[in-house]
Amino acid sequence: MTAPHRVAVLIVDGFIPFELGIAHRIFGIARDSERRPLYEVVTCTAGAPGPVQSDSDVVVQVAHGPEALETADTVVVPASHEFGPVYDVGRLTPELADAFRRIRPGTRIMSICIGAFALAAAGILDGRPATTHWSSAEHFQNLFPQVKMDPGVLYTDDGDVLTAAGVASGIDLCLHVVRRDHGAAVALDVARRTVVPPHRDGGQAQYIARPMPDAEGPGTAATRAWAAERLAEPVTLAAMARHAAMSVRTFTRRFREETGESPGQWLLRQRVEHARTLLESTDLPVEQVARRCGFGTAQSLRAHVQATLGVTPTAYRRTFHGAA
Template identity: 55%
Template sequence: MADDRTRAHRVAVLASPEVIAFELAIPGRILGGALDDDGRALYDVRVASLDGGPVRTSDGWAVQPEHGPEAFTDAGTLVVPASRGTATIRDGEPDPAVAALLRDANGRARVMSICTGAFALAAAGLLDGRPATTHWLFTNRFRRLFPQVRLNPDVLFVDDGDVLTSAGNAAGIDLCLHLIRRDHGAEVAASVARRNVVAPWREGGQSQFVERPVPHEEGPGTAAARAWALQNLDRPLTLAELAEGASMSERTFTRRFRAETGLSPSRWLAARRVELARRLLETTDLPVDRLAARAGFGSPASMRMHLGAEIGMSPLAYRRAHRAPADG
């Protein structure tokens, strides 16, 4: 077992005062459940506090991590879950010890945040000039404190290479599954997702969860039209066609669609096509031109443009980064 732990990629999860217990447990549950073909753990996940002592959670009970500051020195990935303090950082200044830890890890290890853990990363300077996300409820405060960060409040997570951020709460699951896909391929991530009874890839961003008034109108909504669109992404889909299928005018359909999803129909379709393209790149060997047609982009150039805008990678670069390594 000691040899297996040595082979596994080491992950240190920071347990800070008033940590959100649910998010503290996500890396161990998701990353810790990733196994190779021989059943060996691919990640050695260690929960650690800055002084090795117990930490009180936001739920009113304490945890005693098995590790202290030594866990951070040789970790390949450092995870900062949300705590009650991270979203209430005064004047953009984090706990000095947390800031020092993050600055020391920057450039040496991957750094990930879950939910408002992004506040700690931003306050330590790790997100300056970089794309990031956090819980939608705190985006206005985040922008006021850290205008230098390119905040995207609509997505579930942002992968910027060695620094990754996720949106609120369960989006930490999405980010951990993404990390497994990135490190070991889609099949391993899907296996972990099945074991935890969660979707291997959730459709849509966190804008669908933002509190907004939904008009109380008679008749069906747009869910059936969206389900039909997902089955026909390889076709050119027009607003008129979607609205007609929902028995609505284009204006009414657009209003209802935005109220239900947080996005316009065109943006929603583009995002779904990008997600389909990513899944096909991860799980098939289809040539780029056929893959672009399957995802409904019309041309490889259009797919390259959309993928570049969404994730900053070309189709071939994304496929190389997210396919499982070849045996041997």
């Protein structure tokens, strides 16, 4: 048994307690098949150990200073409402600059919400894709034009540097990392124990302009559940509309209002996610995986997995199968 992966969560005054808790909860309860912890999570601050004031009346007594970053395998930087020059002009404070210098080359670095401003100010995001909270995205782009800001997604993954849009998307990002590190079974166990969805794709929209359907008539949730149970079948838009007892036009409109996606986009994403789970957790031939996910042929499966994940099904399985 190797030592647990060490995660250091770097906070400063004005931190958001919810975002601090995300990393401790998601990484902290991840276990292997023998229920041994897979991560060790510590909280540190850029200054001397001691009390750190949150953006509320919560004060955290932090036991570690920036030296904890020197031994971290992953560093997580949540948002702070008191980033000062980091947020205002894109410049690190002396304490934060010293803290970032302590991070070893090759360490995985993650941000949540406007924590991305600290990463960008440190030069970590130069030339890389990143996201932050939608309300701060334009300001971010003005301060850091060298960063490939995508203001519409939940999170970005550029290998050793990852960013989450904010608040709940930090949960999505941390679960994504657990899945990447240890496979779907471990991530599913963490999600189940945390009572959150096991996976939301990083490219999903941060928010939906009209999050609630029209008051008249039923929504599409029951039809989504019905379709998700029939991924191996040729589920059509017309069939989904009939199940919801709506016209195709009305169904399509309400579906997009509730999910932010078209029915076709949603169905494709469900099929790719099902394929990921089967590739990770079974030894089924690629042809059978394709049929069970509704892609029909191995060629179709390869095309969609390659387009979505950037790798072939075989390469994905080689990386993630049996990772736990």
